[in-house]
Amino acid sequence: xxxxxxxxxxxxxxxxxxEIDTPSPGKGEVLVKIHASGLNxxxxxxxxxxxxxxxxxxxxxxxxxxxxxxxxDEVTEWKAGDRVVYHGDLMRKGTFAQYAIAQAHxxxxxxxxxxxxxxxxxxxAGYTAYQALFRKLHxxxxxxxxxxxxxxxxxxYAIQMAKYMGLTVITTASRHNHDFxxxxxxxxxxxxxxxxxxxxxxxxxxxxxxxxxxxxxSSDNATKSLDTLTFNGQMAYIAxxxxxxxxxxxxxxxxxxxxxxxxxxxxxxxxxxxxxAMMGDEMINLLLGGYVDPMIKKTISLxxxxxxxxxxxxxxxxxxxxxxIEHE
Numbered sequence: 001x002x003x004x005x006x007x008x009x010x011x012x013x014x015x016x017x018x019e020i021d022t023p024s025p026g027k028g029e030v031l032v033k034i035h036a037s038g039l040n041x042x043x044x045x046x047x048x049x050x051x052x053x054x055x056x057x058x059x060x061x062x063x064x065x066x067x068x069x070x071x072x073d074e075v076t077e078w079k080a081g082d083r084v085v086y087h088g089d090l091m092r093k094g095t096f097a098q099y100a101i102a103q104a105h106x107x108x109x110x111x112x113x114x115x116x117x118x119x120x121x122x123x124x125a126g127y128t129a130y131q132a133l134f135r136k137l138h139x140x141x142x143x144x145x146x147x148x149x150x151x152x153x154x155x156x157y158a159i160q161m162a163k164y165m166g167l168t169v170i171t172t173a174s175r176h177n178h179d180f181x182x183x184x185x186x187x188x189x190x191x192x193x194x195x196x197x198x199x200x201x202x203x204x205x206x207x208x209x210x211x212x213x214x215x216x217x218s219s220d221n222a223t224k225s226l227d228t229l230t231f232n233g234q235m236a237y238i239a240x241x242x243x244x245x246x247x248x249x250x251x252x253x254x255x256x257x258x259x260x261x262x263x264x265x266x267x268x269x270x271x272x273x274x275x276x277a278m279m280g281d282e283m284i285n286l287l288l289g290g291y292v293d294p295m296i297k298k299t300i301s302l303x304x305x306x307x308x309x310x311x312x313x314x315x316x317x318x319x320x321x322x323x324x325i326e327h328e
Contacts, residue, residue: 013114042262
């Protein structure tokens with residue numbers, strides 16, 4: 001098969017497509033013929049420092065959509081020919097290839113009406129947003145939420161799902177992305193470069209604050225965001241924990257939720273791993289209903305992935321980039 005190979009850590013911007021042996025599925029696994037693979041910041045971030053569990057050449061890519069080619073032993077719920085989408089295990093070889101191995105209990109059925117390209121844009125960013133909103137923050141109608149970096153993958157999906165649930169949505173984004181995030185459903189967009197998002201959020205909420213914050217930026221940003229939360233407010237954080245002591249008091253008790261979607265593969269909790277499939281099913285239903293847009297900025301080839309990862313690393317990408325490995 002053809003695969004985009006990472007020869008050593010730090011060399012993700014110079015990866016090349018080469019021929020290697022097609023893997024075979026083991027017990028509880030399936031071999032997927034990859035039709036499309038989504039790109040995410042985690043790809044270049046992990047590749048920069050490498051991982052002690054990787055054997056080089058390594059294959060990056062966590063988001064895969066395609067057709068099951070072969071099932072391994074003890075796999076009874078799937079068969080060759082099934083259309084699927086999944087979020088892969090960071091420790092294993094990934095989806096920037098013509099074929100990849102997936103764990104059977106973590107994949108979701110993909111209906112014919114959804115393209116592989118659209119599906120591949122969802123898992124890492126979409127499941128992360130879904131987990132934060134529904135598994136951790138338990139959002140509900142009537143609440144107000146501050147979602148940071150709304151023009152990015154996680155932020156963009158979070159805006160759409162929060163709006164679908166009836167929340168008032170405040171987001172941070174560069175001014176040139178304000179039209180984009182408002183089309184996704186944001187009620188208010190704050191230019192974090194020119195405005196103080198704490199002051200703006202407090203003003204928007206008439207001094208009360210928001211019920212929830214989803215921070216995807218940094219530990220410092222999460223800490224600053226504590227000042228936007230109301231009584232019994234909650235924060236879900238992805239890119240670093242806030243300073244929990246700041247702004248927490250008897251008069252303002254707060255709750256915190258760490259989001260580490262792919263970390264579940266490093267646990268022995270197969271039920272939590274299977275929740276990846278359930279989140280995938282829910283995201284597919286939202287896509288089918290027209291409640292979520294996959295936000296695809298552009299579709300590229302396998303060979304173009306390194307340059308696209310460079311674009312991602314420069315933080316100028318709005319929405320999602322998907323590599324089409326096999327044309328439908």
